[in-house]
Amino acid sequence: MKKISEQMDVVAAIDPQDIGTADVTGSYVAVGDYRTIMATLQTASLTAGKIATVELLQATSAEGAGAKALKAAVTATAPVGNGAVKAQVEARVDELDSSNGFAYVAVKVTCDENGKVGAATLALGDKRYS
Numbered sequence: 001m002k003k004i005s006e007q008m009d010v011v012a013a014i015d016p017q018d019i020g021t022a023d024v025t026g027s028y029v030a031v032g033d034y035r036t037i038m039a040t041l042q043t044a045s046l047t048a049g050k051i052a053t054v055e056l057l058q059a060t061s062a063e064g065a066g067a068k069a070l071k072a073a074v075t076a077t078a079p080v081g082n083g084a085v086k087a088q089v090e091a092r093v094d095e096l097d098s099s100n101g102f103a104y105v106a107v108k109v110t111c112d113e114n115g116k117v118g119a120a121t122l123a124l125g126d127k128r129y130s
Contacts, residue, residue, distance in 0.1 A: 006127070007125060007126060007127055008123055008126070009034075009123075009127075010121055010123045011121065012119070012120075012121060012122075013027075013029075013039060013120040013122040014107055014109055014119055015119060016117050016119040017119070018114075018115055018116065018117060019043070019052070019109045019110055019117065019118035020110070020111040020112070020113045020114045020115055020116040021114050021115060023108060023109070023110040024108070024109050024110070024118075025057065025064075025067075025106050025107070026106050026107045026120065026122070028059050028062045028063070028064050028067075028104040028105065028106045029062075029104060029105055030103060030104055031093050031096070031103065031105050031124060032093070032103055032128075033127060033128050034125060034126060034127055034128065035094070035125065035126035035127075035128060036090065036091070036123075036124075036125040036126045037056065037090060037091050037092075037105055037122065037123070037124060037125070038088060038089070038090040038122070038123040038125070039054050039055075039056055039088065039089050039090070039120055039121070039122050039123075040086065040120060040121050040123070041054035041076075041085075041086065041087045041107075041109050041119075041120045042118065042119055043084050043085050043086075043117065043118040044084060044116060044117040044118070045082050045083055045084050046082065046083065046084070046111065046113055046116055047078060047082055047113055048078050048079060048080050048081060048082050048083075049077060049078060050111065050112055050113040050116070051076070051078075051111070052075065052076050052078075052110070053073045053074070053075045053076075053087070053109065053110050054073065054074055054087045054088070054089050054107065054108070054109050054120060055070075055073035055074070055107070056069070056070040056071050056089050056105055056106075056108075057069060057105065057106045057107075057108050058070040058096050058097060058105055059102060059104045059106065060100070060102055066100075066101075068097075068102075070091050070095065070096060071089050072089075073089070073108075074088065074089040075087060091105075105122070
């Protein structure tokens, strides 16, 4: 039986920072050696009803050339009484627009409440050559 570490890699996509004042997009990562991708956003406490969003973007280079959405954004709403939220979005690598050279992904996060802190990770799974 393979270990989880032999089947996936998890990288810090966005370090903890203000995601409410402006959208934040992490670095683009090559995903050719994987079959699945999952981005997870975790926020600090948000005011009840406020919304945090996580999205996967695809690009043709590590610099983000031609960046566009890979999947629809996923949102999470803060609970009554305030609280942290978590949102996840996942995709298969074969969903990238590979016929047009898209082979990199990045995580984009935002929040509709100024000054709120969030962070995201990117899980790259089902390694092709493990």
